[in-house]
Amino acid sequence: MRLAPRLLVAPFLWFAFFVLIPLIIVMIVSLAQRGPYGIIQWTFGLQNYFNAFNLRYSGILVESLKLASVTSLICLALGVLIAWAMATADARLRSFYVMALALPFLTNLIIRIYAIRLFVGVDGPLQMTLSHLGINFDPYAFTQNKVLVLYGMVTTYLPFMVFPLYGAFEKFDFNLVEAAQDLGANSLQVFFKVLLPNLKTAMGTGLILVFVPALGEYVIPDLLGGAKNMLLGNLITEQFLKSRDWPMGSALSVILMAILLMFSALVVLLRKRTKHGA
Amino acid sequence: MAHEKRRPAAPLVAKVLLIITIVFLYVPIAVMLLSAVLVRTEGELNFTFKYFLEVFQDESLMDALKNSFIVGLGSSLLATILGTLAALGLHRQKNAMTFLVHGLSLLSLIFPEIVFALSLLSWFFVLKMELGLFTVVLAHISFTLAFAMMTVLARLASLDLSFEEAAKDLGASDWQIYRKIILPLLKPAILGGFILSFLLSFDDFLITYFVNGVGQDTLPVKLYSSMKMGITPKLNALSSLMFLMTLSGLIFFFRSSAFRVFFEQGRGKHAEERKEISQ
Numbered sequence: 001m002r003l004a005p006r007l008l009v010a011p012f013l014w015f016a017f018f019v020l021i022p023l024i025i026v027m028i029v030s031l032a033q034r035g036p037y038g039i040i041q042w043t044f045g046l047q048n049y050f051n052a053f054n055l056r057y058s059g060i061l062v063e064s065l066k067l068a069s070v071t072s073l074i075c076l077a078l079g080v081l082i083a084w085a086m087a088t089a090d091a092r093l094r095s096f097y098v099m100a101l102a103l104p105f106l107t108n109l110i111i112r113i114y115a116i117r118l119f120v121g122v123d124g125p126l127q128m129t130l131s132h133l134g135i136n137f138d139p140y141a142f143t144q145n146k147v148l149v150l151y152g153m154v155t156t157y158l159p160f161m162v163f164p165l166y167g168a169f170e171k172f173d174f175n176l177v178e179a180a181q182d183l184g185a186n187s188l189q190v191f192f193k194v195l196l197p198n199l200k201t202a203m204g205t206g207l208i209l210v211f212v213p214a215l216g217e218y219v220i221p222d223l224l225g226g227a228k229n230m231l232l233g234n235l236i237t238e239q240f241l242k243s244r245d246w247p248m249g250s251a252l253s254v255i256l257m258a259i260l261l262m263f264s265a266l267v268v269l270l271r272k273r274t275k276h277g278a
Numbered sequence: 279m280a281h282e283k284r285r286p287a288a289p290l291v292a293k294v295l296l297i298i299t300i301v302f303l304y305v306p307i308a309v310m311l312l313s314a315v316l317v318r319t320e321g322e323l324n325f326t327f328k329y330f331l332e333v334f335q336d337e338s339l340m341d342a343l344k345n346s347f348i349v350g351l352g353s354s355l356l357a358t359i360l361g362t363l364a365a366l367g368l369h370r371q372k373n374a375m376t377f378l379v380h381g382l383s384l385l386s387l388i389f390p391e392i393v394f395a396l397s398l399l400s401w402f403f404v405l406k407m408e409l410g411l412f413t414v415v416l417a418h419i420s421f422t423l424a425f426a427m428m429t430v431l432a433r434l435a436s437l438d439l440s441f442e443e444a445a446k447d448l449g450a451s452d453w454q455i456y457r458k459i460i461l462p463l464l465k466p467a468i469l470g471g472f473i474l475s476f477l478l479s480f481d482d483f484l485i486t487y488f489v490n491g492v493g494q495d496t497l498p499v500k501l502y503s504s505m506k507m508g509i510t511p512k513l514n515a516l517s518s519l520m521f522l523m524t525l526s527g528l529i530f531f532f533r534s535s536a537f538r539v540f541f542e543q544g545r546g547k548h549a550e551e552r553k554e555i556s557q
Contacts, residue, residue, distance in 0.1 A: 003452040003453065003456070004366065004367050004369070004371050004452075005367065005371070005373070005375055006367075007363045007364070007366050007367035008363070008364060008367035008368070008375050008376065008379055010360055010363055011360045011361070011363055011364035011367070011379055011423065011427070012364075012375065012378060012379050012382070014360055014419070014420070014423060015379065015382035015383065015385075015386065015420075015423070016382065018398065018401075018416065018417075018419070018420035019382055019385060019386045019389075019420060020382060020385070021401060022397035022398050022400065022401040023385075023389075023393075023397050025397060025400045025401050025404055026393070026396065026397045026400055029400055078295060078299065081288070081291065081292040081295050081296075082292065082295055082296045082299055084288040084292045085288040085292035085293045085295070085296040086296060087285065087288075088285040088286065088287050088288045097296065097300075099528065100300050100303075100304075101300070101303070102528065103524065103525060103528055104303045104304070104307065106477070106481075106524050106527075106528055107307075107520075107521055107524045108481045108483075108498055108501075108520055108524070109481070109483060109498075110483055110498050110501045110502050110505070111310075111501070111517045111520050111521055112306070112307070113505075114310065114501065114505055114509075114513065114517050115306035115307050115309065115310040115517065116306045117505070117509065118306065118309055118310050118313060118509055118514065119305065119306040119309050119310075121509060124309070125309055151302075155302065155303055158299070174284065174285045174286060177286045178284070178286055181286065187289045191289075212388065212390060213390065213391065215390070216390035216391065216392045216393065218392055218484060219483060219484065219502075223502075223505065233392050236392055236396065237392065237396075240396050240399065240488070241488075246400065249396060250396070250400070253390075253392065253393045253396060253397075256390060256392075256393065257389075257390065257393055260388075260390060264388070
């Protein structure tokens with residue numbers, strides 16, 4: 001239709017003005033320097049990128065990569081099994097499970113974290129139970145630590161893994177499982193030889209959907225991790241809102257995007273290769 | 279009804295893990311709901327609704343709620359209009375412009391939220407725009423636009439081409455085809471896109487946190503800063519209310535046609551099965 005191209009003008013301008021240009025601005029700012037009083041000095045150089053790899057920052061980067069990877073792997077392992085159990089339940093239960101997993105996911109993140117803090121907090125049910133049992137613990141170490149951050153991350157990102165996998169299971173022809181069982185395959189063999197090869201695409205999608213937001217996460221480590229557990233997202237936010245070193249914060253976010261781009265490309269590439277091999 | 283194909287049960291480990299996960303997801307929420315109505319005073323647990331009343335009497339919370347609605351309605355309205363235009367423009371066209379719009383929408387979807395937030399902050403700074411609810415609305419339109427577009431596009435892809443062709447054969451102009459045929463058919467998807475954008479906007483914390491002005495918090499931002507101060511029965515009540523809102527929204531959504539728009543495409547078979555079962 002001849003009208004169609006004209007309809008695209010407004011959305012295109014919006015995307016260009018509020019997605020593309022801001023991104024370019026960040027790239028330009030990342031090459032500038034921080035001046036006195038947090039003013040941006042427009043002298044260009046790669047200094048911020050060199051600084052990003054010094055010991056203080058690279059430690060945070062490694063920590064963030066570790067947390068995002070562990071989160072992704074736990075979500076993957078849990079997700080495959082959970083989606084399998086969901087997809088093989090009977091139809092009525094299936095929609096119940098979908099809703100049960102979707103509800104916390106649609107609930108505001110801040111509220112879910114609030115609930116977790118309430119649960120583990122001083123006077124919370126967990127600490128009360130422990131002290132009733134006569135177990136000694138440090139009440140404050142309990143409310144902010146790495147395990148809690150991991151718990152928050154997994155419960156937040158699990159649906160991103162489960163739903164693509166559930167979709168793949170829905171399309172899967174379960175006659176194949178029965179055939180394998182008739183031929184004497186046990187559960188492990190069914191899992192690795194029949195199911196897993198059919199889940200590769202969904203697993204790749206899930207890994208990207210979990211890893212990408214997990215690496216830049218700010219809220220969960222901020223509210224559940226305490227000041228000691230600084231991660232990339234917190235570091236970037238701090239550069240922008242507290243130290244007012246925008247050029248450094250911009251450089252770190254460009255690095256963040258570069259890592260995510262490489263990771264996504266790797267997943268897509270691996271997926272393609274296994275497809276050709278099969 | 280054709281009997282559904284048999285699905286051999288998953289191993290016990292998987293089933294147990296599913297139940298444990300659901301328990302782990304809901305225990306903190308259940309504790310939060312209970313703490314809002316069961317409050318300890320002088321060592322005794324008392325059942326009370328008074329903290330819910332306090333939430334409604336708290337002016338700063340009500341202001342935050344108002345801001346959330348202003349931002350949510352304003353941004354989702356514009357995002358839906360722009361998203362519908364984009365979807366109509368992309369539908370069955372392929373040229374440099376559709377390639378660009380598609381690429382940019384994907385870019386906006388895969389952007390890490392934090393980069394989205396700070397890039398907009400930098401841009402508003404360069405433009406010398408004062409931060410406030412207006413910049414929040416602009417930011418929210420930018421990150422929800424692609425979602426609204428995808429929702430409408432999915433519905434468009436499943437539309438029967440023959441409607442348009444028949445109308446064209448009968449001499450309808452492009453404009454008439456859009457107005458009289460395509461838009462009415464798209465109504466549920468457009469509504470779905472609107473609801474989705476509103477929910478995304480209403481729930482957003484990070485982007486709002488970066489680009490909002492002083493003293494113009496939305497509800498999630500307000501909750502975040504109150505939570506830094508500590509946990510109170512009033513906050514329990516507020517969080518419980520917001521959770522119950524999501525729950526009723528989800529139930530409504532699950533029954534409405536807007537929800538089916540998401541699930542029918544690509545999973546048509548399953549939706550049909552469900553219909554057959556419910557009959």
